[in-house]
Structures are given as C-alpha cells and as structure tokens.
Amino acid sequence: MKDHHEQQKRRRIIHAPAAKIAGAGILVVTCVMAPTAWPASGSDHIAHAASSPAVTVTQQSTSAGTNDVSVGIPTGPPISIDELPEAEIASNIEYVTGLLVSNQPGGKLPVSLTVARETNESAWMKDRLTIGPKEAALTADMLRKDGGNMGVFHMPEADKTEVADLYFSMTQRAAQILSTSKQGMDVQALYAKLQLPPSRVSSLQEDLNVQLHTDHGAERPAGAQSTPLGIETADTSGQVWVTLPLENAALSSTQMNRLKVYAKYPDGTAGYVQAALTSYNEKYKHGMKFALPKSGQYTIILPASSKK
Secondary structure, three states: OHHHHHHHHHHHHHHOOOOOOOOOOOOOOOOOOOOOOOOOOOOOOOOOOOOOOOOEEEEEEOOOOOEEEEEEOOOOOOOOHHHOOOOOOOOOEEEEEEEEEEOOOOOOOOEEEEEEEEEEOOOEEEEEEEEOHHHHHHHHHHHHHHOOOEEEEEOOOOOOOOEEEEEEEEOHHHHHHHHHOOOEEEEEOOOOEEEEOHHHHHOOOOOEEEEEEEEOOOOOOOOEOOOOEEEEEOOOOOOOEEEEEOOOOOOOHHHHHOOEEEEEOOOOOEEEEOEEEEEOOOOOOEEEEEEOOOOEEEEEEOOOOOOO
16 A cells, blocks of 8 residues: 555655746847845746846746746857957157166176157156066066176156156066075166165066156255156165266265255155265266155255354
C-alpha cells in the first residue's frame, strides 16, 4: 500500500505543468538592469527593465494563456569609420622639442624630448613637460653612455611672453627607472631652473607635479631683483631645488652678498628662505638657489641697508 501511494505521488509530480513555453524553442534574454520593484499582483506578469534605446523587452499574451517574449534590436545602418568625427586639436597648441643632455661635460648623445606648448597672441604661454617611463628610459640610457648623474633638459626657446607657465610632471614609474642608477633631472625653464636630485627621485612614492608661474606684470616686493616666481606643488619634502635668475647685473659684490630670497605663502605669511648665490646662464650670470619648502611666490630681493 505504501508503494502504491509513492507511485501516485511521483506521477503527480511528473505530470504537473512546471511552465508553459510558447513556440518550439527557449529564448534566453540577459539584461543588466537597475534594481526595480516587483508588482504586487499578477501571476503571469514580467517585471520590465529600465528603458534602453538599444534593446526593448515586451510581453504578449496569447489566447492559449502562454507568454511570448520578443526582443527589438536596432537595425539601422552602421556608421563608417571614415564618417566619425575626428578629435579636435586646439589651434594654439604646438609640439616643440628641446634637448636633454648629461651634466657631465662633453656629452655626445643628446636626447630630444617633446613639450606641449600653448600660446595666446604671444602674451601668454603654457608649457607642459611630462617625464614618463619612455623619457626616463632614454635619459638613463644617455647618462650611462655619456656619464654623469643628472639629465639636464633645456626648454625650447620662445618669444618673450608677459605670462608663462611650466607644468612639470614626473611619474612614479619614471622615478623608479632613474633611481635604479641613482640619477636625477634638471629642467632649465625659461624663467627659472627646477632640479630633482637623485635623492628626491629615488624617494618618490607617487607622481610629482610642479607648476612654475611667471607674470612679468605682477607686483614686486620692495627691493626685488628678479621677477616673482609662483610655485604650486604638493611636495613638501624640501628636496626639490629651484634657482631664480638675478636680473639686475649692476649690483656690487657687497650688494650681491646681501641678497635674499623672499617667500610669500598662500596663507598670508611671508619670510626668507635659505638660499645661496650660484651661476645661472649666458643671459643672467648669477642666480639664487634654494630648497623649495612648499607652494608660494619667491623673489630675489636686496633688503634695505640697516641704519646705524
């Protein structure tokens, strides 16, 4: 008797209609949709996904009580690659090259690096120089062959501008390549010098970004002997060095020994930073070199002589 009841139970399970499927096959539609609330009632209702212009899912009820699911797929003609719009390039941006050489005299294998230069009617200019893995590999190879431990990059010449910016970046991956041989980078910008010694490059844990901003029309502090240089950076290691050109060539040796670098910071504080007199270039014989403490505006000044 027990076996008879088990057979009846299995028969009911086997013959119970689990689902009614319209058509001869099964259509599986996979959709990625935002979470949506299910309807409160309706046994044969299918929740609709959020509307999409690419695929439309609809439900149709037949007289036999079955549910048909149809998928609408766009059938418009494909767009030819030749007809796709090209990326627009600003007409005031050009790519210029400068030479990277070794700090060891007599180097014979200079490397050309590209600078993105954006200008505006010769009154404003923005240069962007990025030292990535490729540039670092070229620098490291050049220094191994020519000797020296600093790659010295000379920014491309430009017409004099009232306002000039240099956006310098060194990626952390580039720093790893240079640090293998304990090498650094020196950028001879148009209105200042930026130096990353090997010790700073080897300690770089993330991308380094430094912006140098020169405005020849900016207000100068009392006793200014150079154009104020605005520097923006998140680096506060004190291992990035900057050299400002001494524009006044008529100073006596006594006056030159009294020169200082005056710093004005975004929070309104100001003061002197420790700096040393050094050589600069052919145009400006001398400059003042200092370790950059943080973002601010820096100017060489000749303090007024104290009265006795």
